[in-house]
Amino acid sequence: MSAPLKQHLIDPEICIRCYSCEAACTVQAISHNDDNVVVDGTKCEFCMACIPVCPTGSIDEWRVVENYYPVEDQLIWLELPQQQDFSNDDEAAVGLDAIDDSIQALLDKAHEGAGGKAIAPQSASKPSINLFNLGNPLTAIVQGNFRLTDKDSNGDVRHIILDLGQTHFPVLEGQSIGIIPPGLDENGKPFLPRLYSVSSPRDGERPNYNNLSLTVKREPDGVCSNYLCDLEKDDEVKITGPFGSTFLLPNDPAAHVMMICTGTGSAPFRGFTMRRQREMPNVKNSLSLYFGARRPQDLPYFGPLNKMPKDFLKTEFAFSRLDGQTKEYVQDKIRTQKASISKLLQQPNTHIFICGLKEMENGVDEALSDVAREIGIDWAILRDEMRQDGRFHIETY
Ligand SMILES: Cc1cc2nc3c(=O)[nH]c(=O)nc-3n(C[C@H](O)[C@H](O)[C@H](O)COP(=O)(O)OP(=O)(O)OC[C@H]3O[C@@H](n4cnc5c(N)ncnc54)[C@H](O)[C@@H]3O)c2cc1C
Structure with a gap:
């Protein structure tokens, strides 16, 4: 098969048909009929203009596909299709790896101690992933940065709160975000993002505020951790993500x-x-x-x-x-x-x-x-x- 494609979709089970995404789309990739609001994969340029205006998060859906789902099919969907399984297709697997490969490699490495393919808890909520990337990061504003560990502790660990402004950036507990440190590496290339676990719950560090917190340890000579630990209130930070779809809290109260x-x-x-x-x-x-x-x-x-x-x-x-x-x-x-x-x-x-x-x-x-x-x-x-x-x-x- 040909290399897989990434397609942006809208979840018909969550969408409230307000058409704000359609109005925001700059390339007329979004349209609707009486039933559904749909995305034309051949037109969508992943500019993300539709993301922040959606009040429900139904817009935060992506699938990796061999061929784009046609608009005509999407118009009659009652629910989104499951992600196709490409795990037995070597060529497709190569293509998949090419999508956000550095982040995926980091996460795979972080999860490898489990001894096999990580699987999300059955009752976990559905995570949104890859909404923002290196080419299209979200700018967050630092609301606070305070030291959690004592002054006489060897480790400088910070609690850093980031304000996400008006942008819809849904994260679940257990997911991570990428931070892009400013500046260039020794080869004159922009630094790759580093991953940090979100330490606040899904409804914000403060309930129903559009913000999140990180817990960051300063590493000796570490590029990103020193950048983060030195941030001051009102500084801007470029973030990517959210990332991670398995290390998630089960919703089952009996768990x-x-x-x-x-x-x-x-x-x-x-x-x-x-x-x-x-x-x-x-x-x-x-x-x-x-x-x-x-x-x-x-x-x-x-x-x-x-x-x-x-x-x-x-x-x-x-x-x-x-x-x-x-x-x-x-x-x-x-x-x-x-x-x-x-x-x-x-x-x-x-x-x-x-x-x-x-x-x-x-x-x-x-x-x-x-x-x-x-x-x-x-x-x-x-x-x-x-x-x-x-x-x-x-x-x-
Ligand atoms: C899934 C995931 C979640 C994570 N969550 C968190 C989190 O919640 N909090 C957190 O603090 N971290 C977290 N991390 C780790 C984080 O992503 C960074 O790896 C960490 O902050 C160090 O990044 P840095 O840019 O500061 O260091 P880097 O610049 O990447 O350097 C890393 C280390 O290598 C050393 N080093 C760098 N260059 C050289 C060299 N040339 N020779 C020898 N040594 C060198 C540095 O001294 C430093 O100690 C997470 C990582 C993953 C994969």
Whole structure:
């Protein structure tokens, strides 16, 4: 088959037929009949002029296709078609990789610790992805940038809030955005975007404000992290995304979400926890967090996390550099909590999310394996089953 194409579509199940997208389209690619509003793939230039004016988000749909869906077909759709599966088609796979390949490669690498193809939780909301890219970034405005870690901490971790203005930029908890650092690399080319997990929930850092937050650690000589950590209020930032369609919070209130993280790996879990707090404050004993850092003063969001009711969020902090105390890592906490974790491993609604430093993967895997073995479960088999069921997720970098 020929190389795949990317087609912009409008979801007929969400669209309120206000035709604001049609008015905004600069190339007359959007039209409608009495039933549907549709996009002509042969005319659409991905200028994104239609995106911000849509009040529902029905416009945030893309499919990779062999041939564009014709307008005549779209006019009678009752729902959008599923994404076609190109996974067995080598030529198509090459073409797919060419689309946003650097970002996809980063995400694939971040998710590879799961041991196979990542799958979204069955009850997760449908994410929007790739709305803004290198050629068409969104300019956000910094609303605040404050240091989360103590002044005497080795790590400078920042909570940065970005105002998205009037632009529709839907993100789900667990998704990431790209940040384009200004300037040129050593080859005189613009820097590639770096990925950062969104640490606020889908309805904004402040409920119903069109903003989001990031949790950024300053890396020695790091281009983008230093740029971000030095930003000041009202500075402009070029962002791309959103990205990621699998590391997502299950919406099922019966799901138990076990979160394991180090450092800025806490970012998506802040989003998960805040979403649950806002949406399901009365669901008890369904969130647990295993969080590792050197010392309490290095642990982002330590204060607020500690104030959460224990029956809403069970927290286990592991510190590896506390004066006079034995070093403790997240995997040690998993072992000390084996009674509760082994119960969770046997429940079909348990979801495990691991996020943070790549180095944590092996230790956590071994600890889960030990806990499983004690109850006669082969962790490698269970982990595969959970992954295929959309219940086991790793994002490490
Ligand atoms: C899915 C995903 C989500 C992420 N989420 C977050 C998040 O929420 N928060 C967060 O802080 N980070 C996150 N990251 C990491 C982030 O994307 C960046 O990788 C990180 O901030 C470093 O980028 P940088 O531009 O500052 O560093 P770079 O300039 O890319 O450098 C990276 C490191 O390499 C070193 N280095 C650079 N050049 C050289 C050289 N020539 N020789 C030797 N060493 C060199 C630097 O000192 C630095 O420590 C995420 C990554 C992924 C993949």
